[in-house]
Amino acid sequence: MPHPFRLYNTLSRQTEDFEPLRPGHVGLYVCGMTVYDHIHVGHARAMVVFDTFVRYLRHRDWEVTFVRNFTDVDDKIIRRAGEIGDDPVALAARYIAYFHRDVANLGLGMPDAEPRVSTSIDAIVELIEALVRRGYAYQSEGSVWFAVENFDGYGKLSGQKLDELRSAEEMPGKRHPADFALWKAAKPGEPTWPSPWGDGRPGWHIECSAMAKASLGDTIDIHGGGLDLVFPHHENEVAQSECGNGAHFARYWMHNGLLTMASGQKMGKSLGNVINVHDALDRFPAEALRLYYLQNHYRSPLPWGDEALPDALGMLARLYEAREVAESFGGEEDAERVVSDLGEDAATVWKLGNAFADRFHEALDTDFNTAAALAHLFELSRAINRLGNHKKAKKRAGSVVAPALTAFALCGKALGLMNQTSLAFDEEVKSKRLAALGVDPSRVDGLLEERTAARAAKDWARADAIREELDGLGVVVMDAADGVRWRVRLHD
RNA sequence: GGCGGCAUGGCCAAGUGGUAAGGCAGAGGACUGCAAAUCCUUUAUCCCCGGUUCGAAUCCGGGUGCCGCCUCCA
Incomplete structure (x- = not known):
């Protein structure tokens, strides 16, 4: 490899060379959804970013095991189910189906495993037992709590200090305000499972520790999720996993930035400012959403506005247009000779086309910089269009443009963009936009x-x-x- | 109050030591029956003040502003 693959690691707050535990193999766990509502375009960013990341790793010949969970037992699900008089587990199952529909329409691949809380109870109970046995958890009134003070490393991921936390909830039975529930004693109307501590259900954080261990082992290579999960969720995962397993948990922590509104606020269900993926996909092609996400670095905040999707679609149309122009060149003469006959514009296409793969990979190998990688494709597109303005070139420069066509194919394989025929793209745009305009x-x-x-x-x-x-x-x-x-x- | 992050042209945005990618919008031009698309030209004292350095958007210190987290959140 000419250069190392580098990733920003939230744990060290630095960009580091990435070296997996097992050479050539990457174990990736990403926090998925708590399923009690439709996913919005903010969630979709995380899904697209990690889908594309996996896609790219595989393109670069890493063997990837990609695990993304569903949290289908949870306070919010139970509350929502209560509001509409539905069974919590059934409600979650329904939203899992919606989720699968939406991500399929987004063009995402399936993870290698999608564990759910409701089918991982054994693993969860086992991990809690280990925590109790090792002295990191205590039982109280049918619930089990994690004792944060017993873990010296508490706060190492998020940088929080126990005595600086603002208002951790005081609860009867808790020793320290920051202690959090591993197992919650059964309450009427809630889904429950038997356990050594009585009937109950898992707390919020334990499921990810248990499912990550079950699917990827005690130590995983990369753990991903949204930036808003760093504290407390991921911090607590670290505590649970490291105390329960006696092993380092995640070697690299990858956090995607959040979508922000024009006001600067993030998009969030609790703020009531969400755009559902389902609605967005009615009006715009999936690749437009994908490009919208990937034109920014995954760690940056990404502004959402009325112009976001139209702008992205315009950019995408520009790329398709350029690829079509590239396909329209004819001629099979020796490329070098054609370049020397046609001059600078041909030379530029030849040069950028040949250099593309290296520049593209270098950008993506540097903390997955999709924005920089895509910039190279736009630069190439302009060069193609410029050459396309010469009538002579259209007839002769086919071989000169060939590397550029390879570049578009590379982008399709590595990033999941430009994967349609121009015709299919054109028809998708027309039907969706005409429908949107009525x-x-x-x-x-x-x-x-x-x-x-x-x-x-x-x-x-x-x-x-x-x-x-x-x-x-x-x-x-x-x-x-x-x-x-x-x-x-x-x-x- | 604590922790973390960010401040680049009208807007979005890449860029961790050698005088600034890319996209959108604007202006002018080429092309066009007129347009559109496309191409060309054009817009940056890189938040402020110090410091390190031959040299900083890039490193260090201070300031200001914004955001996220500390309560559910991708």
């Missing part, structure tokens, strides 16, 4: 035919009037030498 496609077709007839008759006034009408519908007409093309306005 325009009947057959009306567009009719107007286009009428306009073509008017143009054939050189009735420019009529043609322009129809263009105006189409524009009013959100349809932009583009006359080209080889026929009429059209696009739908990207904004709602």
